[in-house]
Amino acid sequence: MEITFIGHAGFCFETEKSIIITDPWLSAFGAFDSAWFQFPQNHDMAAVIQNKFLHSKKNKYIYISHEHKDHFDLDFLMSLQSRDFELIIPNFRRNALYAALKSYDCKKIHCCSDAEVITLSDGSLRLYLDDSELNRDSALLINAGGFTALNMNDCKLYDRLIAILRENGKIDVFTCQFSGATWHPTCYDYSEEQYTTISTKKMMTKFESVARAIHNVSPRVYIPSAGPACFLDPDLFHLNTEPVNIFPFAPKFIEFLKKRLPKIPVCEMMPGDVLDLASCELTTKKSDRVTDENRLTYLTQYAQQYERYFADRKAASLRDIDSVFDRLREQLQLKLKNMQLAKRIQSPLYISFSDDAEKSLKIDFKSDSIEKSTFDGSEDHYQMMAPSWEIARVLDGHLTWEDFSLTFRMKLSRAPDVYQPLVQGFLILEPEDLDAYCNMVLRVESRSERILVETAHGRFAIDRYCPHQGGDLKCAWIEEERYITCPRHRWQFDLLNNGKCLTNNSSVNAMALDEDTPVMASLSVVPRLVRGIQKAFDAALDPADKPRDDEM
Secondary structure, three states, X not given: OEEEEEEOOEEEEEOOOXXXXXXXXXXXXXXXXXXXXXXXXXXXXXXXXXXHHHHOOOEEXXXXXOOOOOOOOHHHHHHOOOOOOEEEEEOOOOOHHHHHHOOOOOXXXXXXOOXXXXXXXXXXXXXXXXXXXXXXXXEEEEEEOOEEEEEEEOOOOHHXXXXXXXXXXXXXXXXXXXOOOOOOOOOEOOOHHHHHHHHHHXXXXXXXXXXXXXXXXXXXXXEEEOOOOEXXXXXXXXXXXXXXXXXXXXXXXXXXXXXXXXXXXXXXXXXXXXXXXXXXXXXOOOOOOOOOOOHHHHHHHHHHXXXXXXXXXXXXXXXXXXXXXXXXXXXXXXXXXXXXXXHHOOOOEEEEEOOEEEEEEEEEOOOOEEEEOOOOOOOOEEEEEEOHHHHHHHHOOOOOHHHHHOOOOXXXXXXXXXXXXXXXXXXXXXXXXXXXXXXXXXXXXXOOOEEEEEEOOEEEEEEOEOOOXXXXXXXXXXXXXXXXXXXXXXXXXXXXXXXXXXXOOOEOOOEEEOOOOOOOOOOOOOOOOOOOHHHHHHHHOOHHHOOOHHHO
């Protein structure tokens, strides 16, 4: 098997009989309303794939993991001249991906359920789905030409990896995301010190969860993928150069892995590079490699290609703000109507226009009302401020609310500074999806299974499933002999404080047990896999990159 890196989460897996393309993101104007761009630039790879499809007689497949636009590039799919391939997509409850592609002209479309298998002439493909409303994603297991590859991209299947391995056996190559992709803390109104502290913790816990996934899979080679993107909009370019944020570049993670998992080979690939799995030899196709030393120069020159584009776009973004404001209110009223758990949200949400301070709406979930109101920040609240033109893009159907959240063209604040999943669901989900999301929350809450956790402080019975999105805590790990960490989103729960979450007010209801209490179940935790997240993180960073003691 040969693996060609297309860029971001995109790969070409090629055997003697099959070509499998995954998540090709190649269009020249990026994703999420041109907020994200491919790093390194990979637009030339579109011609490479075109040529493969035009001239190869092999069986051809394209797999799209989920609907995020840095994975689902419809413009590129429409540009393909040869449609002699089969398209593979996951069958999510929300059928937006299928709806966008059901009329696509190709050889065949497979809309696959969880663990469904597609037979190849020299092997098989199997999809694994994570469909939890706030997250819709999938992973692809390729067993072809005598090799096995698990392409997990952004999919948070950390708590299912052991079962996947048990079912499929040895994995030769493993790819998954190592960087963040969220508006927290990126868009929040934090001081520089707060921002650094939060970013550092989120980055190192992400590193640790991916390292544990790699350790569990134990592949012949791991390939970092699915991020980070780069930001060429002048209003966002600073995200490329921040000393610490949730978008670390691959060399920082690779340096971490060298000390964390020194026996597992890591292959950093640039677009066009080819890895021969039989020999594990890497063939590099481009001489102009992006390194830590030349990255800023590279990004500056990359951004210069789009200066006119963003200038023209800004000039064309003027809107009738009054009309946008009225339409926004109608959309929010529909959301509120469809959210059966709205009254659980105790604090009001303010949504304001950054280009007109008078345009602000107050959503009072307790009274089921939306009124025009001035935000002054004096009460407990959640607040979002965004330009009217970008919200108009959502209302016009050019962006989903989730796409909008990933543009990073907004500012948020909250008091107290506590994550509220229901508020996030209200903001990023479409009106028609809010009822299903609330039902998911209720299903997670209804699970009653308990498991046993053993630490130096004794034994504790806890809820098996994380209250956030139902991650299986049987696959969690323990830090400092008291904090149990969910493998999916790294939420931590304090076993010595009744299992209270460190992120918000939820809990896994930890109960200390006497030695004579019968064992209900056992929690599989690899002992001393690391000496704590912070020690592993510190060992992987250069001294100049380490946060000051007062920032931890």
